[in-house]
Amino acid sequence: MPKVTFPRMGESWRTFKMLMNDLGNEVVIPPRPNKRTLDYGVRYAPEFACLPLKILMGTYVETCLEGAELIVTSGGSGPCRAGLYGQLHKKILNSIGFPVDIIVFEAPKSHPVDFLRKVNRLNTSRLSYRAIWECIKRGWEKLKYLDDAEKLTHVVRPRELEKGSTTRVYRRVLDWIDTAYTMKEIKEAGEAALEAIRSVPQDPGRNVLKVGIVGEIYVLLEPASNLEIEETLGNLGVEVRRSMFLTGWTRDNTVKETREILTVKDAAAPYIPLCIGGHGQESVGHTVIFAKEGYDGVIQLAPFTCIPEIVARTILNRVSRVHNIPVLTFFLDEQTGKAGMSTRLEAFVDLMRRKKGHAGNLRAQTEAG
Numbered sequence: 001m002p003k004v005t006f007p008r009m010g011e012s013w014r015t016f017k018m019l020m021n022d023l024g025n026e027v028v029i030p031p032r033p034n035k036r037t038l039d040y041g042v043r044y045a046p047e048f049a050c051l052p053l054k055i056l057m058g059t060y061v062e063t064c065l066e067g068a069e070l071i072v073t074s075g076g077s078g079p080c081r082a083g084l085y086g087q088l089h090k091k092i093l094n095s096i097g098f099p100v101d102i103i104v105f106e107a108p109k110s111h112p113v114d115f116l117r118k119v120n121r122l123n124t125s126r127l128s129y130r131a132i133w134e135c136i137k138r139g140w141e142k143l144k145y146l147d148d149a150e151k152l153t154h155v156v157r158p159r160e161l162e163k164g165s166t167t168r169v170y171r172r173v174l175d176w177i178d179t180a181y182t183m184k185e186i187k188e189a190g191e192a193a194l195e196a197i198r199s200v201p202q203d204p205g206r207n208v209l210k211v212g213i214v215g216e217i218y219v220l221l222e223p224a225s226n227l228e229i230e231e232t233l234g235n236l237g238v239e240v241r242r243s244m245f246l247t248g249w250t251r252d253n254t255v256k257e258t259r260e261i262l263t264v265k266d267a268a269a270p271y272i273p274l275c276i277g278g279h280g281q282e283s284v285g286h287t288v289i290f291a292k293e294g295y296d297g298v299i300q301l302a303p304f305t306c307i308p309e310i311v312a313r314t315i316l317n318r319v320s321r322v323h324n325i326p327v328l329t330f331f332l333d334e335q336t337g338k339a340g341m342s343t344r345l346e347a348f349v350d351l352m353r354r355k356k357g358h359a360g361n362l363r364a365q366t367e368a369g
């Protein structure tokens, strides 16, 4: 039985762990990225590689030290480095003494046969296709509840009466979803988790700001890579809506693009009509949509040296002017610190509050006059 591992992206590891176990593999759970992870990543990855490549490099070294023999990851298409990650990681790991192999899953919609071949390789229990399909359905259900629970914390946290209570409840309910196994258990645990988060005592009348978060997928999905920006914003009284979750991304890349992503691309089209790799086009499209929906601001999360997000950043200046929405960009690398980020966020929140207050005063004067 091979020891399998995979990248850590938020809480999705709980689903992948279950799926890999079901297929008959022993799993080495990737640890939450920390200083040690980054140290390994910086030591072994090329200096100008983007942050996700470095963090994953560090994660793989940590899991290889725990005995991982096979890495399962996803590929990438379009003109950016994501498509090369797998091969690069494997070469580096082999060169530093880890004889690890890597399976890179490409989008099944464009590589269906390759997808099935790779599933078969992981299927050491020799399950039938029907049984595999049942495992995938359970995994999908679990992933949906994990995403829904996280989304709900973004709404509840800025309204909580006791600071930190949402995060405390969220951490607890993650274990409920994690230990659920059958479809019935997953649904029950998921519903109970959502109810527990909803029940956190709140002030429904609180005047919260609404901010959209756009950017590259890894730094959006893994809180350790963005220094828990969503939690910090929630604690500052800001409701965030992240433009991407793993369930949404999977839907768009498994069979065919959903109506939602096509709407985002339409919104981006006047500024950036082509896919430039990564998520640059989506960052622009989502910002336009957030502006039209009346959001108070947008935050872009971009790994340092990420070309698609650098291109998007230059275009977002114009989007910000045309749609009158403040946009703040964080370029993240191993030097980024939480204290500096918090200071910039506080200033941004202040700016949005003043802008909102000013707009409210103008509206009141117009109505009175």
Ligand code: SF4
Residues within 6 Å of the ligand: 050, 051, 052, 080, 081, 082, 216, 277, 278, 279, 303, 305, 306, 307, 308, 309
């Ligand atoms: S999207 Fe950006 S961060 Fe992600 S692989 Fe491409 S260049 Fe690197």
